[in-house]
Amino acid sequence: MKSICLLSSFLFFVVVIFLTTISASYVGNKTDHLALLSFKLMITKDPYGALTSWNSSFHFCDWNGVTCGKRHRRVTVVQLESQGLEGPLSPHVGNLSFLHELWLFNNSFEGTIPHEIGRLFRLRFLGLDKNKFNGIIPTNLSGCSNLEELYLSGNKLVGSIPKEIAFISQLTLIAIHDNNLRGGIPSSLGNITSMEVFSATGNPLGGNIPNTLGNWKSLRELYFGDCNLYGTIPHSIYNLSLVTMFSLDNNKLTGSIPAELGIMQPHLTVLQLRDNQVAGLLPPSISNCSKLQVLELQNNNFSGKVTVDFSKLRDIVWISLYQNNLNGEIKFIDSLKNCSNLKELDLSGCKFQGVVPASIGNLSFQLKHLNLGENQLHGNLPSSIGNLLGLRLLNLESNQFTGEISSTIGMLQNLGVAYLDENQLSGKIPDAIGNLSTLIKLSLSSNRLEGDIPPSLGNCHNLLTLYLYNNKLSGKIPKELLQLTTLSIKFDLSQNNLVGSLPIEVGDLKMLSYMDLSHNNLSGKIPDSLGGSTSLSFLYIKNNSFQGIIPLSLSSLRGLVELDLSHNNFSGQIPRFLEQFLLTYLDLSYNDFEGEVPVLGVFINASAFWVLGNNRLCGGLVELGLPKCKETGKHKKRLHWFIIVILIVSAIFSILCFVYACFKKKSNRQLYQSSTHGRFSKISYNQLLKATDGFSEAMLIGKGGFSSVYKGIIDQDDKTVAIKVLHLQNRGADRSFIAECEVWRSIRHRNLLKIITSCSSVDFHGNDFKALVYEFMPNGSLHDKLHSSACTPRPNLLQRINILINVACALDYLHNHCLSTIVHGDLKPSNILLDDDMVAHVGDFGLARFLGPSLNQNNSIGIRGTIEYAFGSEMTTSGDVFSFGILLLEVMTGKRPTDDIFMEGLSLHKFVYMALEDHVTHAIDEELLKYHHKDEIAMENIALTLKIGVSCSLYSPPHRMNIKNVVNELQHILDMIQNI
Template sequence: MNSLQAKNFLCFSPISFLFYGLAIICLTSTNVSASYDGNETDYLALLSFKSKITHDPYKVLTSWNHSFHFCDWSGISCGKRHKRVNALQLNSQGLEGSLSPHVGNLSFLREISLENNSFQGTIPHELGRLSRLRRLHLNINKFSGVIPTNLSGCSNLKDLWLALNNLSGSIPKEMSLLSKLSRLVIQDNNLTGGIPTFLGNITSMEVFTARRNPFGGSIPDTLGVWKSLTVFYSGDCNLYGRIPHSIFNLSLLVNFSLAENHLSGSLPSEIGSQLPNLELLQLRNNELTGVLPPSLSNCSKLGLLEMGDNNFSGKLTIDFSKLRYINKIQLSNNNFHGRGEVDDMKFIDSLKNCSRLVRLELANCRFIGVLPTSIGNLSEQLISLHLGGNQLFGSIPSSIGSLVGLILLDLESNRFKGKIPSSIGKLQKMQFLTLISNQLSRPIIDDIGNLSLLTKLYLYSNKIEGHIPLSLGNCKELNGLALRYNRLSGKIPKQILQLPSLTNFLDLSFNSLSGSIPSEIKDLKMLSYLDLSYYNLSGTITSSLGECISLTMLNLRGNQFQGIIPSSLSSLGGLGVFDISQNNLSGKIPQFLDKWNSLEFLNISFNDFEGKVPVTGVFANASAFSVLGNNRLCGGSVTLELPECKEKGSKKKRFPFFISVIVIAPTLFIVLCCVYSFCKKKRNGKPSQSSGNERFLKVSYNQLLKATDGFSVENLIGEGGFSSVYKGILNCDDDDDRFVAVKVLHLQNQGAHKSFLAECEVWLNIPHRNLLKIITSCSSVDFQGNDFKALVYEFMPNGSVHDWLHSSENTSKLNLIQRINILRDVATALDYIHNRCQTMIIHGDLKPSNILLDNDMVAYVGDFDLARLLSADSVGLIPICWRQRQLQNSYS
């Protein structure tokens, strides 16, 4: 700066200096003012919103700074004229933090949309200041607390979406002031207090979805004023009572769902005419009764019909041919059988026009009849067909092979006979096939190998014969194969054992296969469950099994294996169940067995093992293992009552042989004389009260129904997992009326049928004065065509020992003499079944409730449903209920 410039600068007036100073200030503050353009309230409110965000993974808020006007910030929209924020939209940005109450200062807001983030804390009540707000979308966050009552101040609110949060409390009464509200979405929260009646005041409601809230209460009749309603979802809300008739007058309803509640009553017969616009009707998992209205045929737009798990009855008479848009029909677990008719499946004919049908679920509906050939006319888009648990008979129609889109086919628990149709081999998209519990016979078709995508195949509990087809080796995706309880013969195909996909279960038990376990078993390194019990296998246990290192259950019971347990099995440390009972195995118990930490049950009974029983690991728990029938074992826990093991190297002195003869011979002679005298007295005495020649009564289901007054609750005297016991009076044609106890089997429970057979088998072998006397048995069908099995016993008027020891109803107690007599009676009974029967019997469930008392307080042992006959070919000691539970866990 020269002298002249300096002189001119110094000559500036104070006014000029002030002017330039202001200019500098303006220049330096231009960026700041640009960020709010005079609307500082909105600017500060947005900065407060940003300050509450603790995590911004996509950096969406990096643009929220003074370098840009807030109308240009991400997620912000402003009005063109006044430059005020009218929309805050930040959906699915992964934002974490809380919602600032200063958002309530954005007075021009019409929309807040923060869906699918991780906002926490409460919803600020300051939002109630936003009188212009029309849409508040806070779905899929972590908001907690209650719905703010102040939201009633949002008088223009149309959409309130608060779904999938952690909100609690009840719907506030103030919400009824939102007269313009048309869409209320509050599903998947923890709201209680029922669906309030005051919601009926909001006559503009079009969408109401509140499912999966523990509301409780009933559906208010006032909701019938929602004449504009198109969507109503209130499933899984713990609702009870009837569906109000006013609901069925909402003729604009498109989607109607009340699934998984406790609703009762019947549906109006004209529901199809009242709700003609229905596209979704979902009332499954309730307690609805009556006939499924045929008028549903009028819902020509219906795409989804879910009415399963109710108590609908009567014949299914819906004309499905009118439902051209139907996608899914789910009617399982109802009682649609037509009385006295056997053509329940005739409605299948009307499904041929349903070209969009993808799922047809009709399991456990009590249908009776043949499966019509028209089943092959169903849509090629059909991917799942459930017909299990009915009473369908005849053969499986070959036309089923036309359903080329099928992925799942369930025909289990019916009465199908004959062979598996070879046309099933055309269903090359099939992944899950179950035909269990039918009466199918003949060999398994070779065409089964065409199902290259098959993952699970269930064919057990049939009468299938012949060999296991080698073509199963072509099913490269197969991870579970269950063929037990059939009549298969031959050897285990190596092709199956070389399927690397077989990881879940392989169950070939209870067949007539033979040979040894192929060494190729080693290829099943990832298999979890292997059951080859009662299979007639022989030879030694292959050491290759040691390479199946993922096994959690291994059952080789009831075969003819010889030799020792191979040491290679020590690698199976993940086993939970290991059963090699009822074989011809020998040698010592391997030391590695007590090292397996995961082992829950070990059964090595009825072999020829010798030496010391360990006391650690699984052997420390007497209920977790069995070594019965191994007469050369010693030691172990005290409860086993095995002889002590001899020390190595120790030798006991022996008496000379002639001294032994002199001492033992007279004693033996005296014992033999006593035994002869006792047997002679027994022959001259009276026969046992249960004579093998006694004629069993023949009784019908109807007789037992009358005897127990319709199996009434008043006559129920006991209940267990497999059965219920009723007292009754049996009217016999050739005898006076007699009091009886009727044990009715719960055949729907797994193991009940086997329990019935086991108990029948036991009673045929044990006539004794202290064993409960069986009068007869009944194996029939009830009036609905269901299998019925029952055992009839003499009624014991003094109940059980458990009642006398623990029940408050018995004011008197057993005296000492009575207790001793009961112990004697029980001991006599046990001595008989253990030592004096032709076949040794183990009761398996002896407890005070199974010891019954007659008028004279004589004790009788009963309830032999878990008993086992320990003959060479017996089923063994593991109760059927335990086996069924293990199978179910492995197959699930």
């Protein structure tokens, strides 16, 4: 009986415990459910429908991105990376008490990081990087006592690194780079002895590196670049023997590197101390770091001879020592012959002396950049340099090299940039240089070269920049050189002994921005063809013997900023067209000009132009001190004729406008019928309703003034399509539909969005309904790829150039290869769609127009393009070219033309134009700059691409590039980049 009572008591106890567990589990589940719903409620944008499944139809453990434990069915993981989510992070996330991992990387969460996260004591991984969080790092994160990895980088966090983080004793990784944290590095961080990776690059922390960080015995990677640090690097840091990545670049650090570095840190793969003030010798023990791949010590105060034995560093890829106080000879190059992975060797600006050893030709075939410039090297250039077949950049400038340039240079078939300027090289320029078909920049200036310029240079069909100034070159300018249509940045032959006239082929340099032929013995008249070089911004031909009048054809050079014709024998009157130019510098002095000096444009500023030494000039500004001009009756008579011509032209224009309006009205009455009976099969309203789940918000992928675009699946073939539904209640939407149908009936091209079918019907309420069905583009719009934080990675350089070529080809087809010329009228990144292979397709022809044969791109007046049309100007192909130019600049700069920085007269066009001359990096998208800022060939091609954008978006329509030329130039740039 007693045993039965005991058994009953035990069973009762078990039941009570069981029921208590069930009750607790239920409460916990409800807490998690409510916390997740609060999370969703605070999301203001979910472009990819990541939270669509977060509803009552599913248990929250089955929601997208949510993982629950099998035992308690409590949330353990929330993983929503790269979903484009926007809005604040709900503080109720702190109620997910069983959470182990929270991954919200690469979204657009904003506001402060909720301090309630500090309640998640089971949390092991917290990933909030690449968002828009602001405010401070919550100090009570220390409550996450089991946290192992903390990612907060790429936000807008301020304040300091909380000392309390030191209480999280299990941390192995902290990533807080690219924020705005200040206040130094807390010494208490040294208490986290489990630390393996610490990254704080790109924060203005300030202060010293604490000695306590030497307690991180497990440390493998340390990143403190660009943190405004000063003082010496504690010796205890060098004692961390497991370190592989050691990056402290771009600070104000002093002191020296320990002589035993290679013994203390033998596993180093990356050593970055560039852009500091570190001094002393380079430790020979670096040769003990047998796994070293990157050695960046440039821009410091290192001194003495280089005694490192590089033969042991067989994995070395990058050696950069430039701008230090190193000296002695560069015999250590002998030890690099076994470094078969070496791609960059930069020893410039180090005060090296002596001759270049012939063994330089034994360096790796993979060597791409060899930079020995700005040293005190002398003697002949070794002919063995011709063995470096992989070279893309060769910089030997600013040394004391003598002798001739060896013809073996012609063997460097991959060479893109060659700097041999500011030496004492003599003899002739070797014909073999013409073999360098990939050369884009050649500088031989400031030497003692003589003889003729070899015509073989005309074989360098990729040349963008050529410097031959300040030599002793003679003979005529080869016409082959002037037929290099790629010459577009700088062409400088000044300060030589060149003779003869300027060949008429100079007009072939249509893309050239800068030309200097000054200080030669050139003569004859300026050829009319020079007016074909319409991209010229800087033209200098002073100190020659040119004569005759300035040809009227030069009025085409409306982009000129500086013009120097001084010290020649020019005659006649000063051309009036110079008044219309936006010149900031004009020198016409010491010629034989006569007549009245103009008083408009540059001539209104006496400090911007010079006319000294022209004894037959009169008038102009009082400051010039010239005699007054004698009055004649010609001006009055000319004015009368001008007024008569204006009246006649105005009358003819009014008549033409009336006739055009009548024709337009008649054609519009017939347009709807013609547009809805084309090559498209029809689809019903009901099919589209079903395909889009009732035109639900979840299927919406874009919205504009005239339409909404939905993603849909057509049942009949299970095909994913894009469905553009017109907002017929909005004025102009019906015309947009008609225009688009009419255009789609007439065109077909690989870079135009493919239309599948159309729908013109009524909905279930009896309202008119019109829609177009297109091929679905999985990669969305170019606008989203450039500007949406949800779209990662952003297009790389090759992809961007390919996209621009695709768009230019589409425009070329519309403008030049259709039966009737078609103007798109609304070219912008949101109307450029990208398929699976990132091939661009131009869409949205709702504003398109057909043009007659007489309406070409050069007959328009005023401002054009997508921005231009907003001013009510007539639509022409020139307007599309303008829009393409702005689109190109947006693609390459990453800046919208409507960005806040563009105000008070500054536009995207002007912003890039001003940057192109000296600071092109200021205009380049940071994403491109990050990967290509050290690649001079890539940077040259990016600059050339920007120049095309500027040329396409010039104010004056006649001076914009022809779209055919745009396609050719971009294809040329693509070929160059693919060879990098």
